[in-house]
Amino acid sequence: MARSLQCFQWFWVSGKTLNMQLTLEFGGGLELLCDSKKIHSVNVEPQNGADKLIMKDLLSWVRTNLIKERPEMFMKGDTVRPGVLVLVNDCDWELSGQLNTSLEEKDVVVFISTLHGG
Amino acid sequence: MARSLQCFQWFWVSGKTLNMQLTLEFGGGLELLCDSKKIHSVNVEPQNGADKLIMKDLLSWVRTNLIKERPEMFMKGDTVRPGVLVLVNDCDWELSGQLNTSLEEKDVVVFISTLHGG
Amino acid sequence: TVDSRNGLTPDMIYRYSRHLLLPSFGVEGQANLLKSSILVVGAGGLGSPALLYLAASGVGRLGIVDHDMVELNNMHRQVIHTEKYIGQPKVKSAAATCRSINSTIQIVEHEEALRTSNALEIFSQYDIIIDATDNAPSRYLISDCCVILGKPLVSGAALGLEGQLTVYNYNGGPCYRCLFPTPPPTTACQRCADSGVLGVVPGIIGCLQALEAIKIASAVGEPLSGRMLLFDALSARIRIVKIRGRSMDCEVCGENTTFTQQKLREFDYENFAQTPLSPAPLKLNL
Amino acid sequence: TVDSRNGLTPDMIYRYSRHLLLPSFGVEGQANLLKSSILVVGAGGLGSPALLYLAASGVGRLGIVDHDMVELNNMHRQVIHTEKYIGQPKVKSAAATCRSINSTIQIVEHEEALRTSNALEIFSQYDIIIDATDNAPSRYLISDCCVILGKPLVSGAALGLEGQLTVYNYNGGPCYRCLFPTPPPTTACQRCADSGVLGVVPGIIGCLQALEAIKIASAVGEPLSGRMLLFDALSARIRIVKIRGRSMDCEVCGENTTFTQQKLREFDYENFAQTPLSPAPLKLNL
Numbered sequence: 079m080a081r082s083l084q085c086f087q088w089f090w091v092s093g094k095t096l097n098m099q100l101t102l103e104f105g106g107g108l109e110l111l112c113d114s115k116k117i118h119s120v121n122v123e124p125q126n127g128a129d130k131l132i133m134k135d136l137l138s139w140v141r142t143n144l145i146k147e148r149p150e151m152f153m154k155g156d157t158v159r160p161g162v163l164v165l166v167n168d169c170d171w172e173l174s175g176q177l178n179t180s181l182e183e184k185d186v187v188v189f190i191s192t193l194h195g196g
Numbered sequence: 197m198a199r200s201l202q203c204f205q206w207f208w209v210s211g212k213t214l215n216m217q218l219t220l221e222f223g224g225g226l227e228l229l230c231d232s233k234k235i236h237s238v239n240v241e242p243q244n245g246a247d248k249l250i251m252k253d254l255l256s257w258v259r260t261n262l263i264k265e266r267p268e269m270f271m272k273g274d275t276v277r278p279g280v281l282v283l284v285n286d287c288d289w290e291l292s293g294q295l296n297t298s299l300e301e302k303d304v305v306v307f308i309s310t311l312h313g314g
Numbered sequence: 315t316v317d318s319r320n321g322l323t324p325d326m327i328y329r330y331s332r333h334l335l336l337p338s339f340g341v342e343g344q345a346n347l348l349k350s351s352i353l354v355v356g357a358g359g360l361g362s363p364a365l366l367y368l369a370a371s372g373v374g375r376l377g378i379v380d381h382d383m384v385e386l387n388n389m390h391r392q393v394i395h396t397e398k399y400i401g402q403p404k405v406k407s408a409a410a411t412c413r414s415i416n417s418t419i420q421i422v423e424h425e426e427a428l429r430t431s432n433a434l435e436i437f438s439q440y441d442i443i444i445d446a447t448d449n450a451p452s453r454y455l456i457s458d459c460c461v462i463l464g465k466p467l468v469s470g471a472a473l474g475l476e477g478q479l480t481v482y483n484y485n486g487g488p489c490y491r492c493l494f495p496t497p498p499p500t501t502a503c504q505r506c507a508d509s510g511v512l513g514v515v516p517g518i519i520g521c522l523q524a525l526e527a528i529k530i531a532s533a534v535g536e537p538l539s540g541r542m543l544l545f546d547a548l549s550a551r552i553r554i555v556k557i558r559g560r561s562m563d564c565e566v567c568g569e570n571t572t573f574t575q576q577k578l579r580e581f582d583y584e585n586f587a588q589t590p591l592s593p594a595p596l597k598l599n600l
Numbered sequence: 601t602v603d604s605r606n607g608l609t610p611d612m613i614y615r616y617s618r619h620l621l622l623p624s625f626g627v628e629g630q631a632n633l634l635k636s637s638i639l640v641v642g643a644g645g646l647g648s649p650a651l652l653y654l655a656a657s658g659v660g661r662l663g664i665v666d667h668d669m670v671e672l673n674n675m676h677r678q679v680i681h682t683e684k685y686i687g688q689p690k691v692k693s694a695a696a697t698c699r700s701i702n703s704t705i706q707i708v709e710h711e712e713a714l715r716t717s718n719a720l721e722i723f724s725q726y727d728i729i730i731d732a733t734d735n736a737p738s739r740y741l742i743s744d745c746c747v748i749l750g751k752p753l754v755s756g757a758a759l760g761l762e763g764q765l766t767v768y769n770y771n772g773g774p775c776y777r778c779l780f781p782t783p784p785p786t787t788a789c790q791r792c793a794d795s796g797v798l799g800v801v802p803g804i805i806g807c808l809q810a811l812e813a814i815k816i817a818s819a820v821g822e823p824l825s826g827r828m829l830l831f832d833a834l835s836a837r838i839r840i841v842k843i844r845g846r847s848m849d850c851e852v853c854g855e856n857t858t859f860t861q862q863k864l865r866e867f868d869y870e871n872f873a874q875t876p877l878s879p880a881p882l883k884l885n886l
């Protein structure tokens with residue numbers, strides 16, 4: 079039998095900025111646009127004073143801060159170019175709201191270009 | 197610039213029994229000892245009134261509740277038999293304290309028998 | 315008796331004995347496989363291992379479509395072809411190797427490029443299609459044919475040090491166009507001939523394609539539908555991710571589709587993807 | 601000039617052009633591969649694809665150890681052997697196929713069972729060892745030899761619908777005995793001959809073994825050391841897990857080891873693992 083137990087815990091979270099730690103991965107050739115580095119550990123602030131970060135914001139952050147060349151190979155308009163899959167925690171962003179997907183601390187976001195070779 | 201923000205959050209956790217939800221997986225032939233089922237979603241209570249669950253307790257729980265035949269193919273003494281790897285959250289239990297590894301809610305524990313075929 | 319063995323002859327029982335011993339595969343799985351027909355489009359880097367393992371495993375009828383000739387610069391990864399076939403059609407070379415490892419199954423040679431004019435007719439002769447091609451327009455043409463004919467499609471790709479694998483149009487799952495309604499810009503479509511590929515990477519993906527086709531043909535296990543495998547050879551990392559389901563708005567498999575056999579025959583895939591269906595090989599310039 | 605091409609002839613440049621085009625592999629990776637020597641122990645289910653891809657990729661010297669004959673019931677998975685070699689030594693059959701796809705590399709035939717009396721001498725002729733055997737005592741013997749001679753070991757296994765893969769004794773990583781100091785009970789050591797195996801499962805693991813050996817030989821990428829790949833074909837799930845490091849207490853690679861070449865020659869592996877090194881095939885009883 080489990081011993082009767084009582085747990086009290088309290089948390090206080092406070093801060094002027096909510097810096098979010100994310101892991102971004104690029105594959106299928108997209109890594110060539112960011113110095114051939116596939117895995118990026120980054121800290122991203124919510125944009126325009128919002129209290130949460132959504133994929134739309136992350137995309138423009140990536141374009142500004144990580145993409146070093148040929149940004150048209152990464153984005154088209156305000157979303158990714160055709161042929162790029164976006165995965166948030168190993169799940170297609172189509173299933174979580176695409177550009178409106180909310181991100182949380184320690185999320186893993188993968189951008190991968192579809193391959194055609196064989 | 198991020199808007200200045202203040203978050204207050206508090207949590208209250210209380211309970212008479214601490215039922216822990218775990219995912220147990222068997223592979224490399226060990227699934228044959230538990231009705232050929234590879235993945236088991238289980239709820240396990242800490243044993244003997246302890247306030248936490250360690251691998252030693254889980255092993256005896258598995259032996260009692262899941263192993264349907266030939267327990268000597270799963271355990272030897274109070275640990276797994278030679279040739280069985282134990283992984284807690286995709287990590288060899290040798291790296292986390294073996295029988296003394298503490299388990300947490302939603303942990304995934306894999307028991308896999310090493311293969312020799314080719 | 316013939317019944318308890320599901321029509322397997324003593325020779326078949328001996329040849330496939332390691333399959334028959336498997337409780338979750340067994341005589342029924344093997345009998346299903348022997349009754350099935352699988353088409354492999356492309357006898358290159360992906361097609362080589364896929365064809366070897368499909369022939370060996372006992373698929374009843376195995377078709378091969380390709381129009382290329384074997385070249386020396388294929389040999390580093392296209393392990394089904396031997397040096398003596400250099401300069402000869404890949405289909406002939408691949409068929410000869412398949413027959414040399416299993417003379418008891420039917421091998422069908424389609425020595426022609428896949429086009430809108432022949433795709434439906436060829437595909438309709440098979441239960442399962444394997445996309446082992448190397449260019450974007452072929453991938454759209456193959457997927458569209460599979461949707462129209464209701465065939466599951468095992469799709470693999472490999473380039474550089476990476477590979478990708480999924481099953482399309484299976485059991486209500488998405489088609490290629492559900493994922494990629496718009497073709498990528500041609501500058502994003504690198505081919506092995508342009509960018510290189512480590513030979514064993516298509517080897518791994520092609521074997522995985524054979525496995526998925528065998529699972530579907532034998533009705534054993536859970537095919538990789540609605541999921542995609544992403545393989546990174548350099549770091550030895552593999553992800554299996556959840557992808558979107560069938561799109562109601564898909565132009566080919568969606569609810570209000572107007573895509574018919576006639577439309578497919580008239581569709582200009584080369585213009586759509588801005589790439590030829592049978593690209594000419596580039597010269598190496600070191 | 602010869603220098604800028606690292607000694608590659610024009611024929612080699614053409615044959616391996618898809619490797620040379622890879623920025624992260626390139627001329628240097630290919631030159632390393634051509635200078636390397638790899639031994640594959642076992643020309644069966646794992647050895648077949650490993651040998652095909654190692655030969656095709658341009659490993660300079662490729663050794664094959666096996667003492668078995670090709671049988672019809674091997675053909676469902678051992679795709680390197682053709683029907684005309686049934687009844688002949690697997691080493692001869694495998695070597696012939698390797699030569700037919702790449703006549704420019706050296707293939708060495710070791711047509712003998714691996715034993716304590718010949719293992720050290722054979723292994724010492726190669727840079728990298730691939731364990732493609734099918735029984736526990738061979739796995740201990742191979743690992744112990746690799747520790748004593750300081751060779752990296754690419755170890756694969758497949759049974760039923762599952763496969764496992766890791767690299768031992770590489771760059772300070774663990775050896776087979778660090779993970780398995782005590783052999784499992786013989787009742788836990790099923791073999792493909794007893795329990796069956798889906799042919800394409802060793803195909804996938806054998807290709808992955810070739811990849812890991814190529815990465816080590818070419819000094820490109822991160823080998824799967826300290827990690828183990830677990831493959832489940834039925835559900836199409838793959839885990840790559842972190843395993844323990846080298847054990848200070850390991851009887852063979854640990855700090856206070858007394859395991860020498862002499863001790864290995866006298867070690868009774870069959871008694872240790874309670875299994876013969878070259879098990880006789882069992883008869884199928886359906």
Ligand SMILES: [Zn+2]
Binds near residue numbers: 492565
């Ligand atoms: Zn669709």
Ligand SMILES: [Zn+2]
Binds near residue numbers: 776779850851852854
């Ligand atoms: Zn050791």
